[in-house]
Amino acid sequence: DGGITQSPKYLFRKEGQNVTLSCEQNLNHDAMYWYRQDPGQGLRLIYYSQIVNDFQKGDIAEGYSVSREKKESFPLTVTSAQKNPTAFYLCASSIVPNTEAFFGQGTRLTVV
Amino acid sequence: AQTVTQSQPEMSVQEAETVTLSCTYDTSESDYYLFWYKQPPSRQMILVIRQEAYKQQNATENRFSVNFQKAAKSFSLKISDSQLGDAAMYFCAYRSAYGGSNYKLTFGKGTLLTVNP
Numbered sequence: 001d002g003g004i005t006q007s008p009k010y011l012f013r014k015e016g017q018n019v020t021l022s023c024e025q026n027l028n029h030d031a032m033y034w035y036r037q038d039p040g041q042g043l044r045l046i047y048y049s050q051i052v053n054d055f056q057k058g059d060i061a062e063g064y065s066v067s068r069e070k071k072e073s074f075p076l077t078v079t080s081a082q083k084n085p086t087a088f089y090l091c092a093s094s095i096v097p098n099t100e101a102f103f104g105q106g107t108r109l110t111v112v
Numbered sequence: 113a114q115t116v117t118q119s120q121p122e123m124s125v126q127e128a129e130t131v132t133l134s135c136t137y138d139t140s141e142s143d144y145y146l147f148w149y150k151q152p153p154s155r156q157m158i159l160v161i162r163q164e165a166y167k168q169q170n171a172t173e174n175r176f177s178v179n180f181q182k183a184a185k186s187f188s189l190k191i192s193d194s195q196l197g198d199a200a201m202y203f204c205a206y207r208s209a210y211g212g213s214n215y216k217l218t219f220g221k222g223t224l225l226t227v228n229p
Contacts, residue, residue: 092157
């Protein structure tokens with residue numbers, strides 16, 4: 001089945017550690033996105049990529065990093081510089097220049 | 113920059129009745145797309161309906177329809193014959209039709225819909 005897979009579903013890390021969230025898609029989509037969701041905040045864009053080996057900062061990129069070495073994969077690293085990393089993270093993809101984005105099931109990151 | 117506003121943090125509806133969720137947006141562009149996404153308790157984001165700004169006809173998908181008022185920059189979602197499975201957080205989203213960095217989706221903060229049996 002085609003779709004977007006995020007792993008793991010739940011992730012716990014100690015404060016000060018970097019952590020990488022996985023996002024893989026087999027939809028042959030060019031564009032991929034990372035969103036952060038906090039209660040009452042809606043979805044905020046962290047990074048996006050429209051093509052392999054290229055990506056741009058979104059609205060809240062500080063403390064995060066990404067790579068796009070393959071079309072299918074867009075991992076997100078939450079670094080120790082991110083002040084409040086505990087959140088729900090959603091990965092999405094879309095055909096550029098098509099319109100709607102399709103989402104993965106999300107990763108709940110808790111930093112203790 | 114574009115903004116999307118959902119003025120109703122929470123709404124409730126009786127099963128089988130109709131409910132309308134509001135969304136307004138701000139943009140200087142003439143061509144764009146608007147979406148309603150549903151996020152049930154599983155937290156999976158599901159596309160409910162989309163509207164192209166250049167189309168005057170309002171989009172419909174079964175029990176879901178929109179009222180798109182381009183001049184007023186309003187995009188409301190009507191759910192008819194509400195079902196228990198419609199209970200979810202609903203997000204309105206905007207996307208530019210132009211290229212480059214404008215392909216990103218901008219979301220409102222959401223409306224939590226409760227369906228009462």
